[in-house]
Every structure is written in structure tokens, then in C-alpha cells.
Amino acid sequence: MAMTMTQKILADHAHLESVKPGQLILADLDGVLGNDITTPVAIAEFEKAGFDSVYDPEKINIVLDHFVPNKDIKAAKQSAACRTFCHKHEIPHFYDVGKMGIEHALLPEQGRVTAGDCLIGADSHTCTYGALGAFSTGVGSTDMAAGMATGKAWFKVPSAIKVELTGKLSPYVTGKDVILALIGQIGVDGALYQSLEFTGEGAHSLSMDDRLCICNMAIEAGAKNGIFPVDEKTLAFLTEHGASEPRIFEADPEAEYEKTVRIALDELEPVVSWPHLPENVHTAKDSNEIEIDQVVIGSCTNGRLEDMTAAYEILHGSHVKDGVRCIIIPATMDIYKQCIANGYLMAFIEAGAVVSTPTCGPCLGGYMGILAPGERCVSTTNRNFVGRMGDVTSEVYLASPYTAAYSATTGRISDPREFEGGNDHE
Template identity: 70%
Template sequence: MASMTMSQKILAAHAGLSEVKPGQLIEADLDLVLGNDITSPVAIKEMEKFKTNSVFDKDKIALVPDHFVPNKDIKSAENCKCVREFAKRNSITNYFEVGQMGIEHALLPEKGLTVPGDLIIGADSHTCTYGALGAFSTGVGSTDMAAGMATGKAWFKVPSAIKFNLIGELPEYVSGKDVILHIIGMIGVDGALYKSMEFTGEGVKALSMDDRFTIANMAIEAGGKNGIFPVDEKTIEYLKEHAPGKEFKTFEADEDAEYDVEYTIDLSTLKSTVAFPHLPENTHTFDDIADIKIDQVVIGSCTNGRIDDIRMAAKILKGRKVADGIRCIIIPATQAIYMQAMEEGLLKIFIEAGAVVSTPTCGPCLGGYMGILASGERCVSTTNRNFVGRMGATDSEIYLASPAVAAASAVTGKLSSPTEL
């Protein structure tokens, strides 16, 4: 039998095949189909064109209104109403209304809906996040989501893979965000086009689950089909807490699995990394950054709104003040993270520092609301994309960074390393 990567093994298992090869077209059974308030209405309208209006399994669909929620205008209210009524009509188990909702890619693992070995599609490009748990998860268009909801199946072209061998441990203030920005800076925004990004090596065990979620989340920013981590003790501990009793299957890459290319990255050598406008590959470390004055800081999103991120921001903002003229917006990614931050006293730290704390939403990341940029403004953001006009005016600028860098920048009013404080 041909040797296979971790991703290829998951695809083969779900297609009922003993082996698959890169480039092969397969049809595979899905464990979960995900949609949000922007993409689901399109999928729902597509489903109406099918002969069936029912879903394949009410327990294997997750609908999470999170982009323009709580509703920012009439159009977003209509979109959410469409999703709400569809969920009710089909008795969808995992529909998360305002009050229960959170940013989808933080919420689903927290709720135990994503486990190792799963095959997951979502009508959102950052669905690749769940690879942190050893699942094969990837973003699709709304038409594929519609087909997935109706049939429980999707077609895939089996990807080839790139291996990232991680060694060492990260220095203080350097996190998973710096790892993935470093990688995208190294290979480019199309460096992993339609490939699996498979992370392995001794260094993996030094990464927290939140670090892994961040790294897998941004695989798409290198063009990746998916990002995936091996299942280890930290993964199992996470699952015990969030998916107790849920069955799962772990897959391991064959020793002689073929990779298009292999990289070794020593985590101990990495530094705080920032992606300058207007691409995630335009990365710099503070060795070559001059004074860049900013107007806004956003700490949150499906990339960096988890409890590790919120704690890091609080560690830096504690006893300090947000600089005059700077808007600092902090968005815990789910209600549970918000509650935990509140119980740990982190929200008090943020408010005393002069930041605002928002209910969970994707809002500012895609220029939706809760932090739109005006003409010429600059933002340091823990989000995942800094394309032209992504967060507002087409001549605004976005600097992608870790929560540590974002919080430090809020304090100084310019792009700053946490070690400068």
C-alpha cells in the first residue's frame, strides 16, 4: 500500500478507500458542515433548488451567526433571520443564537464538536482551524456547503503536503501567531497552494492548544488546503475537557510519507513578527521596524481571541494606559472566554487601561463593524488578513501581529514590541 500523510489517511478513511494519492478526486463522508450568517443564507437558497429541502443529519450541521452579530443593520438582520428559520425548520442541534454564539472557529472546538480524525467542511475560509485537533478541515463555497448539508458528502482533490518540522521552544512574548507569520513570510501567500501543511516534530509539544489553533487557522493565508497537527497529550487533555466521552480516531502520517518539501523551524530563534500592508507574507521583525504611528488596535478574531490571547493582552495592559488618541478594541472569541476573562479580572484591567471590550463578533476583521478604519488610518490587529480595504477605507493600513505586540502598540501609540515597554 502507498504511504500516506496524516491528511491523506483521513480522506481515504472517509472515502472508504484503502489508499489515496495526491491529485486523486474522491467523494467522502462528512462529520460536520459549518456555516455562518454571511455564507449560510446563500447555501440555504441553493438547497431550495435541490429536490430535497431536508438536511442529511441535524446533529452534523453547525450554524453560527458571528460576522455581523448582534445585527448591525437590516440586511444582517434578514440574513440571521434566514439562518434562524432554517435551523428551526430542520431542528438543527448546533445552532448558536446571540447569547450562546461566539466566533465560529473558537466556538466549535470549545463545544466539543470537532475531534481528531473528523472530516469537516465550512463555508468560511478559516475552517482549517480544526487541524489543531488532528482533524481534516477546510473551507468551501456556499454551494458545496449546500450539497454537504443535503447529502453529508463532498468531493475533494487529494492534496500533496508540506512538512514543517518544529524544534525548540518559543521565547517569552513569542506565540503561535509569530510562528505562522514567520512561515507565511518564508513561503509566501501561495507557498502551500492546495497543499496540506503538516506540523510535526519535538517542538509541537511546547505549543499550547491555543497556539496550535492560531497556526492551523492561518494555513489558508499561505494558500493551504488545510493545516494539521498530530494528536498528543495536550490534545487529549483538551478533548477530555471539551468533548468528554466523544469517540474519535487518530491518524498518523506514515514514516515514509511523501512531502513536496520539508522545512525545519527552530522555535527558540523566532521573534515577534508583524505582517505589513497589504499581504500576510510582507513580514518584518522589530530588528527592521522604524516608528510607525497607529490609530487603532484590535485584539480578537478566530485567530487570536482565545483565553491565552486575552490573558497576554491583560498581562501587558495591567497598570498601563492605552495611549492618547488610540482606540483599543478587545473581543473575547466566545461567551465562555468572555466569562473566564471576567472572572479572572481581565476585563477590569482592559477598562481601567482605557480599552473597550466587545461581545464576541468577527465584526472588525472583515470591515463589518466594531472597528472600521477611516481614510489613512493604521491598525495593529490580531486578525488574519491585511488586504487593501479589508478593515475599511481602501487607503487604510493593517499590521497583523500577536496579542502581545498589539497590546504593547496600544500602550505606546506606535507599532511596538512588548520587550520595549
């Protein structure tokens, strides 16, 4: 039976010759992930079920990233529960303050995922790792608990949508614009419990950071996962980061897809997702009358080095407009150090921005950038639901790092293609 890339990975991990959409399978796991919010719940379920050991300490990843350094007593208790559990079960891949990073940027950087893996995480954006040719998806904390104990998880095999990408991205257009344009086209439920499988020469033209961003937001289209084919860029990335030996799965030529969506990368322009759904997509140039109060550049979607470089290109020699707060958050400590070495942090500070250690804080309205009533924020994060980043009357506009950084200098949503470089827009 012909299968898609995702279906082949799932069949392999279920020890089956083939699988079909809708089939229930029990699959072996190559990794389990939890963060400081979801892991304490998983620990409670783990202990409630009577488990006294994890299936393989080497395959468990616990990352403190949402509220660290801890913002209050509740956050401190959650982190303490994670520390105690990891110490008790001798889990080596525990990332605390000083080593932490935003989980979906950290695991690829640390070589914790490789091509052909099957991985679950108690966080909806676990679908990020499809950029590396892996099957990865978000689950609830109860499934995380079972996964830590048994090394297995139940899945319903997803059907798939083929996304054919052609051409190459133009200057100031990024992977964020690709995924927002796709969600704008198919809707937030357009790929409900399906696999988004990216193909075509355009897929190979994208950088790894762009692919990670695109797969990260597959869930915003309702998808079970997003996945890219493994190519030379993928293999080079895996080698650079010390990942284990890749296992390459390719879709069969006659594999069945629910539909095919075609996107010409060279025809895309910078876009912005208006409140209060990621599908509410408009061009940046048609959004330029919208004045803003805050800009956030970071998150598991756009906190990688290419994103920091994009912000630097705009902010170096420019200045954040008076009255706008610009918050920049490198996604991992290694990226933070690279920003220091490259001179980015000094440029950000001189431009009037503030820089934080890695945290998810503002993305989910936790801390480090809460919005007051009626305030507007351009953010490189992934969700813009009502009250997502603060007061229920505040508004979040999703955009790329180029668009966010340039908007910070103008005080309104602005098309980064208008940037002339080195101008002081204050």
C-alpha cells in the same frame, strides 16, 4: 502506499485503502459549518436543488458571528433566514446571540470537532480544526448546501509540505509569530492546495491555543488545510471539552512531501505583517517607527483565553496611549465570562480599551472598528489586504496579542519584549 496524516483521514472517509495526491474522492462528512453570511446563500442553493431535509441535524453547525448583534437590516435578514432554517430542520447546534461565539473558536470549545474528523465549513478559516488532528477545510456555500443534504463532499487529495518545528517559544513570542514567520518564508501561495503538516518536538511544545492559531492561518499560505499530530495535549483538550471519541491517524514514516520547511521556535522573535499581504513580514523591533491609530485584539485567530491573558499581562497597570483606540473582543461567551472572572475586563476598561461581545466585525471591515482614510491598525486578525478593515487607503498590520497590546500603550508598533510591566505609557 505511504500516506501523510491528511491523506489517511481522507482515505478513511472515502472508504479507500489509500489515496494519492491529485486523486478525486467522495468523502463522508462528520460535520458541516456555516455562519450568518454564508449560510443564507447555502440555504438558497439547498432549496433551489429541491432538498427537503438535512442528512443529520446533529452534524450541522450554524453560528451567527460576523454581524451579530445585527448591525443593520441586511444583517438582520441574514440571521432571520438562519433561524428559520434551523427551526424547520430541527438543527440543535445553532448559536445565536447569547450563545454565539466566533465559529472557529466556538466549535472546538463546544466539543463539536474531534481528532480524525472530516469537516467542511463555508468559511475559509475552517482549516483551524487541524489543530485537533482533524481534516477540515473551507468550501463555498454551494458545497455547504450539498454537504448538509448528503453528508458528503468531493475533494482533490492534496500533496503536503512538512513543517518541522524544533525548540520552544521564548517569552512574548506566540503561535501567531510562528505562522506569520512561515508565511513570510514561503509566501501567500507557498502551499497552494497543499496540506501543511506540522511535526517535530517543537510542535508538541506548543499550547492548543497556539496550534489553533497556526492552523487557522494555513489558508493565508494558500494551503488546503493545516494539521498537527495528536498528542497528550490534544487528548486532554478533547476530553475537557466533551468531544466525541478521537480517531488517531499518523503519517507513515515514508510518506512523501513536496518539501520540508524547518523552523526553530527558540530563534523566533515577535514579527509583524505589513500591508498589504500576510507574507510581508518584518520584525516588530524593525517596525517601531510606524505610528498607529487603532488596535484590535480578537478574531478567530487570536480571541482565545491565552490571547486575552497576553493582552491582560500588558495592559494591567498600563494605559492605552492617548489618540489610540484599543478594541478587545473575546471569541466566545465562555471566554468572555472567564475574562470577567479573572478580572481582565476591568483591567482592559481601566487601561482605556473597549470590550465587545464575540463578533468577527472589525476583521472583515464589517463593524466595530472600521478604519478611516489613512489610518493604521495593529490587529491580531488574519488578513491585511487593501481595504480589508475600512477605507482603501487605511493599513492593517498583523501581529500577536502581545505585540498589539504593547503597541496600544506606546502609540506605535513596538516589540513586546521591551515591556517592563505596569508602566503607564500614556
